[in-house]
Amino acid sequence: MSDIGRKDFSTKAKEELTPDSTKPTQDKLKETVTDTTDRASRGLQTDDSKGVGQEAFDKTRRASDNHGHGGATGSIGDKVKGALGLGN
Numbered sequence: 001m002s003d004i005g006r007k008d009f010s011t012k013a014k015e016e017l018t019p020d021s022t023k024p025t026q027d028k029l030k031e032t033v034t035d036t037t038d039r040a041s042r043g044l045q046t047d048d049s050k051g052v053g054q055e056a057f058d059k060t061r062r063a064s065d066n067h068g069h070g071g072a073t074g075s076i077g078d079k080v081k082g083a084l085g086l087g088n
Contacts, residue, residue, distance in 0.1 A: 006054065007038040025084060032083040039065070 015031050023031075042058045050058065 006041055007034055009053070009057065012038075020083070020085065028083050028085075029080070032080050035083075036080075 020028060039061075042061070047055045047058065
């Protein structure tokens with residue numbers, strides 16, 4: 001279960017397990033927008049005010065974002081382009 005206003009864990013897991021190559025462009029764009037919104041929500045709420053599961057999930061996602069997806073240095077536009085396969 002996720003905190004209010006956050007992407008549900010089962011939805012996120014399904015998105016992660018489905019290869020991007022099999023997703024229509026519309027689904028990729030939707031996931032990019034909802035991921036960005038979820039990341040923004042993650043950053044606005046302190047870890048100690050989150051549920052235990054949400055806190056652990058967010059810490060894992062932050063580490064993954066910082067190492068594999070440009071972290072805070074990548075622009076949202078770059079992340080959208082990457083999600084749509086338009087690359088750098």
